[in-house]
Amino acid sequence: MAGDVEFLDLARQARRRPPAPAPARAAAAGAYVRRAEDALILLSGLDELGERAAVCRIAEAWLALAEAQLDKPGG
Numbered sequence: 148m149a150g151d152v153e154f155l156d157l158a159r160q161a162r163r164r165p166p167a168p169a170p171a172r173a174a175a176a177g178a179y180v181r182r183a184e185d186a187l188i189l190l191s192g193l194d195e196l197g198e199r200a201a202v203c204r205i206a207e208a209w210l211a212l213a214e215a216q217l218d219k220p221g222g
Contacts, residue, residue, distance in 0.1 A: 158212060166219045179213035 167175070183206040193199045 172216045172219055176213040176216040179209045179216065183207075183209035183213070 166172070186202050186206040186209065189202050190199055193202065
């Protein structure tokens with residue numbers, strides 16, 4: 148899925164950057180949550196359990212990235 152590649156790229160970039168100010172981290176976390184919501188919308192169109200599980204894992208990864216943004220120390 149395209150979201151997988153994008154998620155990995157964003158995760159790599161996030162590790163390399165210094166912590167952003169709290170409002171920027173909150174905005175980034177919000178964007179990641181919206182991506183997770185977008186992924187979950189796909190569930191209604193999927194019939195196979197494996198596909199549904201993959202979408203859930205992708206959404207979970209986006210939410211983990213959002214949580215990591217909020218857990219970062221910084222201004």
